[in-house]
Amino acid sequence: MHGGFSLDLKKPVTSPTAADSKPADSLPAANATNEAPAANAESNKLFESESEVQIKLADIQADPNSPLYSVKSFEELGLSPELLQGIYDMKFIKPSKIQERALPLLLSNPPTNLIGQSQSGTGKTAAFVLTILSRIDYSVDKPQAICLAPARELARQIYDVIREMGKFTKAKVTLAVRDENSNEPINALDSHIVVGTPGTLFNMCKTNRQLLKSVKVFVLDEADNMLGSQGLSDQCIRIKSFVPRDAQYILFSATFPDQIQLFASKFAAPKANEMLLKAQEVTVKDIRQYYISCTPDRKLEVLAMLYDLMSLSQSIIFAHRRDTADNIMKLMEEKGNTVVSLHGKQDTAERDRIMDEFREGKIKVLVSTNVISRGIDVAQVSMVVNYDMPMDAAGRADTETYVHRIGRTGRFGRSGVSVNIIDGASSLEVQQFIENELDIKVKEVSFDDWEEAEKTLRKAL
Numbered sequence: 001m002h003g004g005f006s007l008d009l010k011k012p013v014t015s016p017t018a019a020d021s022k023p024a025d026s027l028p029a030a031n032a033t034n035e036a037p038a039a040n041a042e043s044n045k046l047f048e049s050e051s052e053v054q055i056k057l058a059d060i061q062a063d064p065n066s067p068l069y070s071v072k073s074f075e076e077l078g079l080s081p082e083l084l085q086g087i088y089d090m091k092f093i094k095p096s097k098i099q100e101r102a103l104p105l106l107l108s109n110p111p112t113n114l115i116g117q118s119q120s121g122t123g124k125t126a127a128f129v130l131t132i133l134s135r136i137d138y139s140v141d142k143p144q145a146i147c148l149a150p151a152r153e154l155a156r157q158i159y160d161v162i163r164e165m166g167k168f169t170k171a172k173v174t175l176a177v178r179d180e181n182s183n184e185p186i187n188a189l190d191s192h193i194v195v196g197t198p199g200t201l202f203n204m205c206k207t208n209r210q211l212l213k214s215v216k217v218f219v220l221d222e223a224d225n226m227l228g229s230q231g232l233s234d235q236c237i238r239i240k241s242f243v244p245r246d247a248q249y250i251l252f253s254a255t256f257p258d259q260i261q262l263f264a265s266k267f268a269a270p271k272a273n274e275m276l277l278k279a280q281e282v283t284v285k286d287i288r289q290y291y292i293s294c295t296p297d298r299k300l301e302v303l304a305m306l307y308d309l310m311s312l313s314q315s316i317i318f319a320h321r322r323d324t325a326d327n328i329m330k331l332m333e334e335k336g337n338t339v340v341s342l343h344g345k346q347d348t349a350e351r352d353r354i355m356d357e358f359r360e361g362k363i364k365v366l367v368s369t370n371v372i373s374r375g376i377d378v379a380q381v382s383m384v385v386n387y388d389m390p391m392d393a394a395g396r397a398d399t400e401t402y403v404h405r406i407g408r409t410g411r412f413g414r415s416g417v418s419v420n421i422i423d424g425a426s427s428l429e430v431q432q433f434i435e436n437e438l439d440i441k442v443k444e445v446s447f448d449d450w451e452e453a454e455k456t457l458r459k460a461l
């Protein structure tokens with residue numbers, strides 16, 4: 001029984017007003033204030049406009065309990081006029097808590113290392129990007145800062161942020177990610193900053209062992225993931241061996257599980273300042289978390305019913321496996337719903353195109369694996385769906401991945417909704433484990449009374 005729900009299977013999801021695809025170098029800034037074009041008049045009422053967000057943000061940033069709160073202005077943080085110009089051009093008004101606390105430490109001399117944790121969407125990128133851009137000697141054309149991220153999508157985003165924030169400086173930035181369609185080596189020799197994934201940068205180091213000998217700042221974004229997964233962590237350690245010992249090490253993430261903290265301190269040895277959150281502070285309060293129970297054979301039906309809500313703004317559906325993501329795309333298409341899948345098995349150019357179109361609002365609903373669970377910042381994502389609950393290889397609840405996945409919405413003061421599809425005892429157990437670890441309560445919305453469920457979710461958006 002699904003109340004009086006009727007599914008609009010033919011609803012268009014491709015925005016007619018979205019700009020044409022642009023090359024990677026001219027992507028909009030990752031903080032993109034570009035609103036996803038409204039799907040219809042109703043969606044205008046439902047979703048926060050950019051000006052509404054700005055008004056709300058002024059209140060939020062004045063609340064001492066908010067992670068976006070700060071007392072100081074950007075001027076008081078000792079940034080150069082070129083960087084202040086860059087920040088204000090991006091419509092930043094006040095720093096967030098992590099920016100206000102981390103920047104004075106990161107910019108002080110002699111440089112000190114930092115292990116910094118702050119909730120998803122609270123501006124960690126700007127904290128390390130401003131540090132990098134402040135520490136470069138622009139008269140020396142050599143790599144002086146490197147930043148590593150676990151996935152190409154995130155590395156490309158950070159590259160865009162550096163270029164946007166540093167556009168009034170003379171910063172030269174190189175993106176070091178794999179390009180399956182080119183045999184040309186990536187030349188970073190006369191760049192100031194190299195941003196990339198560990199595998200590609202490590203290969204570049206092997207070709208030129210002197211490449212990183214002038215590096216002064218080494219950033220690991222999503223540091224717990226970079227150090228916690230075998231392959232990535234080996235590569236990071238090897239890259240570190242090419243970097244001078246006295247470089248400044250900056251490790252950021254929204255999550256730092258206990259077992260990684262010791263490793264992180266060793267990586268940032270001999271000494272690092274630490275800014276860590278308590279377990280109950282980790283999730284963003286503006287993300288309303290729900291779950292829907294159903295039998296495994298009805299999961300797709302749940303997605304189809306959520307589709308109208310998902311496509312009003314933009315959404316990401318997370319699946320455990322690549323083939324599940326592809327199947328969801330295919331089966332949703334058969335139901336008349338456009339969902340595009342993105343995962344690591346695709347060609348790199350295809351991945352870039354899909355991500356660019358999602359940023360531009362041309363693609364409304366993305367189904368993906370954990371490849372975009374961390375760091376991806378698209379302001380208009382208002383809903384995240386866990387089609388499969390996050391689990392590690394051994395089938396245990398993966399709390400960190402849950403935090404990062406739902407953190408793709410609710411960015412910097414915006415509201416967001418997450419929905420877990422619970423299809424049996426094991427996914428319920430995973431959810432309960434996560435609830436306990438994070439000291440949160442995920443609320444149920446009933447699939448059997450869809451009208452009521454839809455009302456609840458719309459209100460939460």
Ligand SMILES: Nc1ncnc2c1ncn2[C@@H]1O[C@H](COP(=O)(O)OP(=O)(O)OP(=O)(O)O)[C@@H](O)[C@H]1O
Nearest residue numbers: 031092094095120121122123124125254375377412
């Ligand atoms: N001081 C600020 N004022 C306004 N917007 C800001 C400010 N700082 C950052 N932002 C914007 O907030 C959004 C989220 O920032 P960012 O991507 O750095 O978050 P994060 O903390 O790195 O999140 P995650 O843990 O998910 O990687 C971005 O769009 C960014 O441009």
